[in-house]
Amino acid sequence: MWQRIQTLYLAISTLLIASLLMCNVAATIGPGGTEEHIKYYENIVYLIFIVMIISGNGFTLFSYKSRMIQMRLSILEAILMTAFQIWIGVDFIRLRNENELIFSFTAIFPIIAAILNVMAARNIALDEAMVQSAYRLRKSKKK
Template sequence: MIQRIQTVYLLLVAILSAVTFFLPIATIVTPANVFDLSCRGFVATPPIDALHSSTWALSLVNILIPVIALGTIFLFKRRRLQLVLSYINFLLMDAYYVIVIITLWFADQQLATSSHWIYHYAFIFQIINMILTFLAIRAINKDEALIRSLNRLR
């Protein structure tokens, strides 16, 4: 299981996604306050209760990505299912960015002041995860092609 390169790729996906859960993703800067967005919600500096925006979808997607990646590692004998789960994980990573942008936009509309967004380095982690998932999909396809060629020789 660990001898296969896709295991390393998927393990890195799980680790980066787990780290993303605890780091701030983006910041909304207004003239009066700074709001940090993480998967746990918005945190205001100085502390106020002005922004009520739900981040449950962001949290759910960010929990599903490492769970699916870890589950995919242990399905090493079922390569077709590994491929399907990797594609689903890739789509969840796309959904992550859509949810972040929508959450920031709705929060910005709720604040109704001039503001700008700043993305943190944790925002890039899902792009790295997409690349790693793509590499894992290629490696799984290579394994599948190798197995088919060995079955042809029998």
């Protein structure tokens, strides 16, 4: 399972999204210069996205015996991560004028994880094509 590069891509993607549970999404500068941190799990929409992505990526990571399902699920998870990134971007645009809001660098983790998932899907497809071509070659030699 861990010999394939796509498994490492999916594992890194899952760890990136799981790390969001412990990170700050933004910090606000209040009156008097006090800084308040906003965590990802404090926003229910962020929490729902994170839980869906972690569970989906976990299932995708361990469904390595069925490559086609794994490839489709990794594409689906990449779409979900892109939607999460768009949601974070919309919140950034919506909240930037209200007060001093400084977003953390972890706000780009979903798009990095989505890129990793697309790379994993591509490698899964290449791996499946290689297996199918080897199967055809073996089948033609038997005749």
